[in-house]
Amino acid sequence: MDKWFVFSNNTVVGPYTQQQVMSLISDGSVTLQDKICKADEQEWRVVTEFSEFASLRKESKGIFNRIFSGNDNSGNAPAAVNQQINGEDVRLNCPHCDQHYSVKYSMLNNQIITCRNCERLFTLTLDPAAVDVSNPTVSLSYNDIPQQSPDYSGYSMSEGVDFSEDIPEGNITCPHCWKTFSPENVCYISCHPDLIGDEIAGEFEQKRFLPTVYHSNGLPLDERGMPCTDMACPHCHLRIPGSIIDLASGYYSVAGAPSAGKSYFLTSMVHDLRKTLPLHSYSFYDVDPVINRVINGYEDAIFMAADSSQVVSLPKTQQIGSDFSNQIIKNGVAFELPKPFIFRFQSSNFVPKKKRIDQNLVFYDNAGEHFQPGADSIANPATIHLAHSNGIIFLFDPLNDANMRKDCDRDDPQTMLNTKITDQTTLFAEMVNRIRRHGNMSSGETSDIPLVIAIGKYDAWKNLLPKDIENISVCCENENDFSLAIDMNTVLDVSFALREMMMQAAPGLVSQAETFFKKVYFVPVSSFGCLASQAESGNIGIIPAQLKPVWVSVPLTLLLSENGFIEQLYFSRSDSCEAGFSSKVMDGKILFHHPVTKKRVILPGMYAGAVLEIAGKYYRLPDANRVNASGNTSASTGSVWS
Numbered sequence: 001m002d003k004w005f006v007f008s009n010n011t012v013v014g015p016y017t018q019q020q021v022m023s024l025i026s027d028g029s030v031t032l033q034d035k036i037c038k039a040d041e042q043e044w045r046v047v048t049e050f051s052e053f054a055s056l057r058k059e060s061k062g063i064f065n066r067i068f069s070g071n072d073n074s075g076n077a078p079a080a081v082n083q084q085i086n087g088e089d090v091r092l093n094c095p096h097c098d099q100h101y102s103v104k105y106s107m108l109n110n111q112i113i114t115c116r117n118c119e120r121l122f123t124l125t126l127d128p129a130a131v132d133v134s135n136p137t138v139s140l141s142y143n144d145i146p147q148q149s150p151d152y153s154g155y156s157m158s159e160g161v162d163f164s165e166d167i168p169e170g171n172i173t174c175p176h177c178w179k180t181f182s183p184e185n186v187c188y189i190s191c192h193p194d195l196i197g198d199e200i201a202g203e204f205e206q207k208r209f210l211p212t213v214y215h216s217n218g219l220p221l222d223e224r225g226m227p228c229t230d231m232a233c234p235h236c237h238l239r240i241p242g243s244i245i246d247l248a249s250g251y252y253s254v255a256g257a258p259s260a261g262k263s264y265f266l267t268s269m270v271h272d273l274r275k276t277l278p279l280h281s282y283s284f285y286d287v288d289p290v291i292n293r294v295i296n297g298y299e300d301a302i303f304m305a306a307d308s309s310q311v312v313s314l315p316k317t318q319q320i321g322s323d324f325s326n327q328i329i330k331n332g333v334a335f336e337l338p339k340p341f342i343f344r345f346q347s348s349n350f351v352p353k354k355k356r357i358d359q360n361l362v363f364y365d366n367a368g369e370h371f372q373p374g375a376d377s378i379a380n381p382a383t384i385h386l387a388h389s390n391g392i393i394f395l396f397d398p399l400n401d402a403n404m405r406k407d408c409d410r411d412d413p414q415t416m417l418n419t420k421i422t423d424q425t426t427l428f429a430e431m432v433n434r435i436r437r438h439g440n441m442s443s444g445e446t447s448d449i450p451l452v453i454a455i456g457k458y459d460a461w462k463n464l465l466p467k468d469i470e471n472i473s474v475c476c477e478n479e480n481d482f483s484l485a486i487d488m489n490t491v492l493d494v495s496f497a498l499r500e501m502m503m504q505a506a507p508g509l510v511s512q513a514e515t516f517f518k519k520v521y522f523v524p525v526s527s528f529g530c531l532a533s534q535a536e537s538g539n540i541g542i543i544p545a546q547l548k549p550v551w552v553s554v555p556l557t558l559l560l561s562e563n564g565f566i567e568q569l570y571f572s573r574s575d576s577c578e579a580g581f582s583s584k585v586m587d588g589k590i591l592f593h594h595p596v597t598k599k600r601v602i603l604p605g606m607y608a609g610a611v612l613e614i615a616g617k618y619y620r621l622p623d624a625n626r627v628n629a630s631g632n633t634s635a636s637t638g639s640v641w642s
Contacts, residue, residue, distance in 0.1 A: 313541030
């Protein structure tokens with residue numbers, strides 16, 4: 001898309017799209033005598049000299065007569081001077097007091113400079129043809145602007161800016177409304193206290209605007225001339241950090257039933273990642289503490305409590321409310337959008353160059369009620385992020401399941417006080433339906449989004465799992481370059497054991513998951529590493545001094561590996577595997593008879609090559625290279641399948 005700059009009354013403004021320039025000419029803001037420049041050509045000509053506008057015939061008063069009151073420079077002839085170029089910077093002086101400045105060469109024709117010494121205003125005009133390649137100088141013209149402050153009273157920030165759904169799509173996805181846009185359409189949030197009230201963000205929010213006028217330091221100016229730094233989405237007008245513009249983003253959703261412990265899980269996971277990733281030459285930190293205010297408050301309450309011997313409990317996540325959602329107004333309709341938590345995941349220079357990563361990680365913590373059938377409405381599209389996710393964690397609560405609850409530790413107060421049982425299989429089915437609907441998927445289409453079914457509150461049911469995960473680590477390092485990796489064989493071994501348990505407790509959920517999602521992992525997690533406690537007030541929470549989370553960051557580490565950011569390693573155990581074990585690959589699935597129960601087992605293809613421990617013995621599944629991308633390859637490790 002072409003970008004245009006407009007030169008009127010000795011001031012440069014832009015960039016604009018061609019359509020926006022047409023609108024400015026049409027409403028009389030730009031005259032036919034005004035000069036414009038196409039960014040990629042850097043040649044200033046009058047409007048009608050460009051073929052794109054040659055047919056226009058309309059006079060106007062000039063855009064900056066409406067921006068700067070009393071700005072009449074007709075008698076002020078600019079003084080042309082040559083200034084020294086130092087690399088990409090141009091060294092120059094204020095024409096009034098000789099204050100020294102260093103300005104980026106690329107921004108000379110896009111600045112209104114306010115002298116920090118004498119506070120006089122002036123602009124710079126660059127003639128690209130006057131640049132002397134053999135001599136590092138550039139020809140500049142100083143253009144004086146009257147000393148009074150800019151008056152934007154007659155100027156509308158939305159003029160020439162389309163805040164409707166016609167904003168062109170781009171390569172940036174808003175973490176609030178999940179619409180896309182291009183960098184040139186990013187809005188800024190005004191700073192002046194008089195500019196309260198935005199048509200979309202709300203009457204108590206600072207006004208949003210598309211910048212056209214800039215300070216000498218490159219920051220955009222709002223209507224009252226104040227430089228602004230905070231950005232907003234052009235669609236929903238909600239605040240977005242600069243890293244959303246500069247870096248790629250990964251979106252990860254946490255779903256589950258009410259009281260499943262999603263907020264505790266997310267808080268514990270974030271805290272664990274902050275501590276453990278630096279040990280492997282990676283960092284994990286907030287990109288905007290304002291956006292992450294809620295989860296940072298949770299982390300402080302649990303892991304940095306002033307009295308670590310007292311029970312701490314987090315508030316229940318609400319469906320709406322200032323801590324959990326943002327309300328916007330579009331076309332007179334109020335919408336509630338869930339607040340994201342945004343972090344930066346970055347590798348250090350010690351990581352091999354081909355394995356380095358630097359991107360945003362965006363998380364969502366919805367109330368469990370959001371996943372109830374019928375809760376997804378036009379005015380409250382809280383779970384649309386599921387269809388945009390790079391990975392989903394479905395947090396299953398055994399204490400909320402009728403089959404598993406009776407076998408859980410009775411010392412956990414949740415087994416006695418939380419008497420309500422939720423059909424989590426129905427919630428999961430609703431989640432699948434929303435992904436289909438928001439992703440515009442056909443009824444028979446399967447999802448490429450990797451899914452982790454995290455079985456929470458491990459401390460209350462660990463006696464049911466024939467694995468001691470507290471003494472098992474899945475994070476490792478590649479011995480060749482010491483980069484972070486994940487032990488996939490251990491993950492798959494534990495996943496299979498947990499899948500066996502879930503096939504007894506919730507077979508419908510397992511079946512739905514493996515039918516719709518191509519990759520489904522089962523991971524046990526404990527956000528606490530101990531049983532919950534009950535305070536004197538009756539609230540259930542956790543005693544911070546007892547915290548020792550178990551496998552809480554494994555679900556995300558696994559999803560990051562599925563997205564190619566962490567290496568997956570398989571460690572061979574061929575010497576200890578049972579001989580004569582028969583299995584078969586068919587239509588992308590792995591089939592075999594269970595060595596103990598003798599029942600047929602059908603596993604997703606991502607189990608290929610894994611060595612499973614069943615009843616104290618090891619069994620190798622067909623190698624990964626036997627399952628091709630189309631899922632049509634058949635292979636057998638025995639003759640039992642005929």
